[in-house]
Amino acid sequence: MLTRNTFLAGAAALVALSVVAPAGAQAPIKIGELNSYKVFPAFLEPYKKGFELAVEEVNAAGGVLGRKIEVVSRDDNGNPGDAVRVAEELLSREGASFLVGTFPSNVGLAVADFAKQRKVLFIAAEPLTDKIVWDQGNAYTFRLRTSTYMQTAMLIPDAVKLNKKRWAIVYPNYEYGQSATAAFKKLLSAKQPGVEFVTEQATPLGKIDAGAVVQALADAKPDAIFSSLFGPDLAKFVREGQQRGVFKGVEVFNLLAGEPEYLDPLKEETPDGWYVTGYPWSELKTPEHTKFLDAYQAKYKDYPRLGSVVGYATIMSAVAIIKKAGSLDQDKLIAAASGITVLTPFGMVEYRPIDHQSTMGAYVGKLGVKDGKGYMKEWRFVDGKDVLPSDAEIKEMRPAK
Structure with a gap:
């Protein structure tokens, strides 16, 4: 039986809920990230700090498409089979809009093939194999790092x-x-x-x-x-x-x-x-690197490694693609990624339409x-x-x- 006290309590709960999550509030855009953290910690611990700094900066500036971004990160154990399973979980269970990351080349190739099968954007951050953009390149995979x-x-x-x-x-x-x-x-x-x-x-x-x-x-x-x-x-x-x-x-x-x-x-x-x-x-004394270096050292009280630059540039690439696409529709994301230019700590890079390889230098x-x-x-x-x-x-x- 609905009593007056029960009704009032329920009404109060609804009011409290509306304060926490106001009408029209949008959930963050989830980016699925997977990497071999336990296997390659020397590179990937700084890499994670780099992408966390990028997330913080993007969200402090208002996010993208009026929404904050959230990186949902998982360890792939440096194993291609585990990586494909983790990638599926990030999309299906965690609701990630697309995928970024990976370190060893064999894992990167496995996730690139998965992205092709699922028709979902994949920004390969670090795998260096040439196959990922050439011999086994596909429409859905873009690679940031300078290749072998x-x-x-x-x-x-x-x-x-x-x-x-x-x-x-x-x-x-x-x-x-x-x-x-x-x-x-x-x-x-x-x-x-x-x-x-x-x-x-x-x-x-x-x-x-x-x-x-x-x-x-x-x-x-x-x-x-x-x-x-x-x-x-x-x-x-x-x-x-x-x-x-x-x-x-x-x-x-x-x-x-x-x-x-x-x-x-x-x-x-x-x-x-x-x-x-x-x-x-x-x-390095360029404006873009100095800005990155100052922010990184202020946050972590440590100097960046190359992994830090790669992690940071990966998220900035993802955000630039979302912004240009104006949507999370996969076809629009892929179209936006092709030929996009992104400012990184190493300067401006382009993800080339011909092979989806970025022009990041070294x-x-x-x-x-x-x-x-x-x-x-x-x-x-x-x-x-x-x-x-x-x-x-x-x-x-x-x-x-």
């Missing part, structure tokens, strides 16, 4: 100048390392006919037998080495190689060793003179040691648009729509 081909192409001019004939290659034996190796061999051979690759050492990711690898290099007696190792594998390789003197008199190129995530742990063991791509964060230089710490010296910025294949080559590689 692009970063390798940035190092080729220095390699050609040295005119070394006998090269050894060391790489982690999964999609990223394989892709980097293929790009290096192709690009160097085209610029320097007659170059020889005297040994290739493919190491299990995270499980390098540094002693055996370094011994194989010593036996091959190369003039120069190209490596795409990173993280703990890189540290073990550096330590073992220096102890055995394998790097003396040998020019070494390493694809990612200038990134703070991988450079900082080397400290005084940082090998002097290696050619690398990386991120000399303390020396810094190229050499490693050095100062005050017991590794740093990048003699660095220069290379714009991503200047190290991409021709449109004709891309059309040959990328599947027809």
